[in-house]
Amino acid sequence: MTRHLRRAFLATFFLAFSIGFLSAGTTVSWIEGDVTVLHNGIITPAEIEGEVFVGDRITTGPDSLVILEIGSRGILKLRADSSLVLENLDEDISVKLLWGGVFSKIRRLIGRGYNVRTPNVVAAVRGTEFFVAYGRTVEAEADVWLCVNEGTVEVALENADDKVLVKEGEGINILAASHITDPKYYPWTENLNWNTDPSSGTVVDSTDLDAAYTDLRAFDYD
Amino acid sequence: MTDFLNRLRSRISFFFVPVAVLMVCSAIPAFSWEYSEFSIDTDFRMAMMATAGRWNPFFEARGTYHGDEPAFFYNNLTAGTYIKVAPWLKLGVFYRFQGSARHLEDWVVVDNASPTPDEQYWNDSSGRYEHLVLADATPRFLLPWMPGGNWVGAVKVRYSFNFRNGGQTLLLRPGVTWVMMREREPVLNLSLQYPLYFALNFGEAPLYGYGPYMTALWHLKEWLKLEGTVQYLNKTYAKWEHGGLWTLHSRHLVVGIGIVFTPVFGF
Numbered sequence: 320m321t322r323h324l325r326r327a328f329l330a331t332f333f334l335a336f337s338i339g340f341l342s343a344g345t346t347v348s349w350i351e352g353d354v355t356v357l358h359n360g361i362i363t364p365a366e367i368e369g370e371v372f373v374g375d376r377i378t379t380g381p382d383s384l385v386i387l388e389i390g391s392r393g394i395l396k397l398r399a400d401s402s403l404v405l406e407n408l409d410e411d412i413s414v415k416l417l418w419g420g421v422f423s424k425i426r427r428l429i430g431r432g433y434n435v436r437t438p439n440v441v442a443a444v445r446g447t448e449f450f451v452a453y454g455r456t457v458e459a460e461a462d463v464w465l466c467v468n469e470g471t472v473e474v475a476l477e478n479a480d481d482k483v484l485v486k487e488g489e490g491i492n493i494l495a496a497s498h499i500t501d502p503k504y505y506p507w508t509e510n511l512n513w514n515t516d517p518s519s520g521t522v523v524d525s526t527d528l529d530a531a532y533t534d535l536r537a538f539d540y541d
Numbered sequence: 542m543t544d545f546l547n548r549l550r551s552r553i554s555f556f557f558v559p560v561a562v563l564m565v566c567s568a569i570p571a572f573s574w575e576y577s578e579f580s581i582d583t584d585f586r587m588a589m590m591a592t593a594g595r596w597n598p599f600f601e602a603r604g605t606y607h608g609d610e611p612a613f614f615y616n617n618l619t620a621g622t623y624i625k626v627a628p629w630l631k632l633g634v635f636y637r638f639q640g641s642a643r644h645l646e647d648w649v650v651v652d653n654a655s656p657t658p659d660e661q662y663w664n665d666s667s668g669r670y671e672h673l674v675l676a677d678a679t680p681r682f683l684l685p686w687m688p689g690g691n692w693v694g695a696v697k698v699r700y701s702f703n704f705r706n707g708g709q710t711l712l713l714r715p716g717v718t719w720v721m722m723r724e725r726e727p728v729l730n731l732s733l734q735y736p737l738y739f740a741l742n743f744g745e746a747p748l749y750g751y752g753p754y755m756t757a758l759w760h761l762k763e764w765l766k767l768e769g770t771v772q773y774l775n776k777t778y779a780k781w782e783h784g785g786l787w788t789l790h791s792r793h794l795v796v797g798i799g800i801v802f803t804p805v806f807g808f
Contacts, residue, residue, distance in 0.1 A: 457725065462725070492724070492725060494724060494725065498724075500724045500725075506805055532725060533720075533722070533725065533726065533727050534628070535683060535691060535692075535693045535718075535720050535727075536628060536629060536681040536682075536683065536693055536695075537592075537625075538693070538718065538720070538727070538730055538758075539590070539597075539623065539631060539679060539681075539695075540588060540590050540758065540766065540768070540801045540803070541588070541601070
């Protein structure tokens with residue numbers, strides 16, 4: 320009987336702890352440069368330890384970045400000249416990248432999902448570290464790059480059956496938001512700064528995404 | 542006054558007209574002969590153009606068979622590097638070790654009171670090796686207004702110095718390249734170039750070589766390319782010798798294949 324009571328107590332404790340842990344708010348943990356938050360139609364400068372909510376739009380200016388902690392579930396790092404909407408912060412987290420680039424570092428939580436969306440693309444994961452960014456606009460829509468540093472990411476196009484699994488060390492390009500290239504290693508991703516901990520070094524990522532594209536002027540073989 | 546001018550004019554005529562005539566006559570050869578030759582040549586090359594940041598270390602081995610004279614086998618080894626000093630400009634310095642190259646001094650014309658077209662020939666230069674240094678500047682420009690996009694214009698400017706005979710040449714090679722892209726990656730390059738070879742310190746033909754040069758280059762892998770080339774090269778060997786001007790028009794249809802390794806070290 321005592322054993323059953325002890326088990327019930329422990330289960331209740333862990334459940335309560337987990338609920339409290341998971342429902343912890345999303346806060347701004349690091350800011351560099353100009354970062355604003357659009358909340359209920361009002362734009363205010365972001366503040367460290369300030370809370371952000373579902374529906375908020377966070378925008379970074381040039382030479383700026385912001386790091387968000389989504390409770391205990393993950394960290395987002397928004398690059399310079401980027402904008403992100405927090406669409407869902409419940410059990411499943413969903414953010415929508417409007418422009419620029421975002422690093423996601425999501426802890427593995429069983430049964431819970433994390434999505435990064437652009438208007439036509441969904442990247443779904445269950446614990447991983449990856450980067451999503453808009454590239455050049457070669458055709459009607461901008462390209463979207465996705466690179467995985469750890470874990471596996473499933474990428475799908477909305478309104479289409481195109482779907483691929485991107486593994487650690489690989490990247491893809493979603494061409495004009497309409498076609499996903501085969502995953503492969505891209506040398507330019509070596510320059511990405513995955514660090515989200517300011518105490519262990521710079522968190523600024525200044526990777527030039529133009530390097531992801533072939534420079535036609537480089538072809539000279541004699 | 543009029544008398545003075547008339548006397549002056551006659552003195553000028555007396556002294557300068559014969560001098561001018563002599564000068565003109567001295568520039569006109571007593572005779573001139575022109576010869577021509579044609580061959581279909583085959584060219585093979587294996588090259589490595591690596592990328593290490595802004596640097597492009599380069600190594601090349603090349604051999605060219607001349608169809609009509611199988612014994613004549615031009616060959617070279619080239620090593621050096623390019624450096625990208627601006628997105629639109631690469632500079633390069635190379636050392637070349639070449640064998641069996643033909644030069645103007647290898648073309649022999651026979652001193653004969655009444656020369657005939659048969660009295661000229663090439664000295665055998667096979668097995669003769671030379672050291673050269675090359676300096677290269679190649680500006681490149683995107684041509685987004687061209688139909689189909691993905692066009693690049695370039696002008697290769699290359700100076701060479703031959704340590705054996707002191708010969709200096711300058712190559713100007715304007716050209717355009719169209720790149721076929723698939724999923725933002727290059728698949729095929731098609732190039733049309735027109736090299737112009739200038740002799741800086743030898744011969745009587747400053748522009749001693751020219752002709753269209755076409756290349757198709759397949760991007761098999763990021764690190765491997767295959768190329769096919771066709772060139773129609775007009776070379777002119779001209780020299781003043783035995784009181785006459787001797788000219789050889791040497792035309793070559795050169796068909797080539799090559800393999801190019803393009804590894805990337807670091808980023």
